[in-house]
Amino acid sequence: MKQILDLELKTSKIIAPAIGEEKGGYIPLPLRNLAPGEMVTFDVYLKVKAKKDPEPRFVLACPKNEVFKEEWFQKLKSLEIQWLYYLQEDEDRVLGYLDRSLEKVLPDETRKPEEKVTLLYDTTLITVRNFFCSEEIGASPQMFRALRLIDGMFDLMKGGVDFHKSILEIRRHDHVLYNHSLNVCFLGLAFISFLGWDAQKAQDFGLGAMLHDIGLIQLKPELVQKNATRTAVRTTDSHPAVGYKMLSAMPGIRREVKYMALQHHENGDGSGHPGGLKINAIDPWARVLRILDHYETLTGGNSHKRPKSSKEALKEMAALQEKNIFDLNYFMSFIKFIGKT
Ligand SMILES: [Fe+2]
Numbered sequence: 130m131k132q133i134l135d136l137e138l139k140t141s142k143i144i145a146p147a148i149g150e151e152k153g154g155y156i157p158l159p160l161r162n163l164a165p166g167e168m169v170t171f172d173v174y175l176k177v178k179a180k181k182d183p184e185p186r187f188v189l190a191c192p193k194n195e196v197f198k199e200e201w202f203q204k205l206k207s208l209e210i211q212w213l214y215y216l217q218e219d220e221d222r223v224l225g226y227l228d229r230s231l232e233k234v235l236p237d238e239t240r241k242p243e244e245k246v247t248l249l250y251d252t253t254l255i256t257v258r259n260f261f262c263s264e265e266i267g268a269s270p271q272m273f274r275a276l277r278l279i280d281g282m283f284d285l286m287k288g289g290v291d292f293h294k295s296i297l298e299i300r301r302h303d304h305v306l307y308n309h310s311l312n313v314c315f316l317g318l319a320f321i322s323f324l325g326w327d328a329q330k331a332q333d334f335g336l337g338a339m340l341h342d343i344g345l346i347q348l349k350p351e352l353v354q355k356n357a358t359r360t361a362v363r364t365t366d367s368h369p370a371v372g373y374k375m376l377s378a379m380p381g382i383r384r385e386v387k388y389m390a391l392q393h394h395e396n397g398d399g400s401g402h403p404g405g406l407k408i409n410a411i412d413p414w415a416r417v418l419r420i421l422d423h424y425e426t427l428t429g430g431n432s433h434k435r436p437k438s439s440k441e442a443l444k445e446m447a448a449l450q451e452k453n454i455f456d457l458n459y460f461m462s463f464i465k466f467i468g469k470t
Pocket residue numbers: 341342362368393394
C-alpha cells in the first residue's frame with residue numbers, strides 16, 4: 130500500500146519543529162531515532178497542515194509492523210523534516226523499539242560516538258517522561274530501565290572528551306522539566322566521570338540528578354505540560370522537601386540520592402532553602418548537583434530568556450561564588466571540566 134511518504138512531500142505543509150506533547154496524545158519523536166529499513170513496532174505519524182486546514186492534522190506515515198523504508202528516511206532527512214510522532218498509548222512499544230536499537234548500536238564500533246550518545250539521550254528523555262507521568266512513580270520496571278540507561282551513558286562517558294562534548298551539543302530544551310532533569314543527569318555523569326567516580330556511585334548519582342526536581346510533579350502537575358517555564362521551576366520552594374519524601378517512599382534509594390533532592394537549593398552561605406544550611410552541612414553530592422543545576426538552568430534558557438553561553442554562565446556563577454554559594458573545590462573542577470569540553 131502506498132503511504133504518504135511515497136508521495137511528493139511539500140515541506141511547507143509539514144509542521145516542525147515539535148514542542149512537547151500535542152493535542153490528542155501525539156508525542157514527537159526525532160527522525161534520527163528511527164532505524165531506516167527496519168520494521169517499526171508502533172504507528173508513526175507526520176504532522177501536516179495544508180492551507181485549507183484550520184488546524185494541523187496527524188497523518189499515519191508508517192503503520193506498526195511495517196518496514197520504515199530507507200528511501201523515506203532519506204527523503205525526510207533531505208527535506209530537513211526532523212520530527213515524526215507516535216501516540217502516547219504506544220509509548221511502551223516505542224521504548225521497546227528504542228531499547229532494541231540501543232542493543233544494536235551501542236556495541237557497534239562502526240557507529241560514531243555522537244550517534245550513540247544521541248540515541249541514548251533521546252531514549253532516556255522518553256523514559257524520564259514516562260517515569261514522571263506514570264501513576265506509580267518509581268515502579269521497579271521504570272527504575273530498572275532508568276538505571277540501565279544511566280549505566281549505558283556512563284560507560285560511553287568513559288570514552289572521553291568527545292562524549293562530554295556531544296552531551297553539551299545534543300541537549301534539547303523543548304520540554305522544560307524533562308529536558309532539564311535529563312540535561313542535569315547527563316551533564317552530571319560527564320562531570321563525575323571527569324572527576325573519576327566509579328560506576329556504582331555514577332549510577333546512583335545519575336539517578337539522583339535525574340530525579341532531583343521530582344517534587345515539582347506533585348506540587349505543580351502543570352509543569353509536566355509543555356508550556357511550563359523555567360521561572361516556575363525555579364521559584365517553587367517546597368519541591369526539595371516533597372521530592373525527598375517521594376524518594377524516601379521508593380525502595381532501595383541511597384541516602385545521598387534523597388539528599389540531592391532535599392538540598393539542591395541550599396547555598397554555601399546559608400541563604401538557600403529549605404534548611405538555610407552552610408556549606409559543611411550540605412551533603413557533597415548535593416553540592417555537586419547545586420553547581421550542575423545552576424549551570425544547566427543558565428545555559429538552557431527558556432522562551433523568555435536566551436540561553437547563556439558556557440562562558441557567560443561560568444562568569445555569572447563565579448560572581449556568585451564571591452558569596453561562597455557553591456562548594457569551592459567542586460566549582461573549580463567544574464570550570465576545568467567545562468573548559469575541556
Ligand atoms: Fe529544583
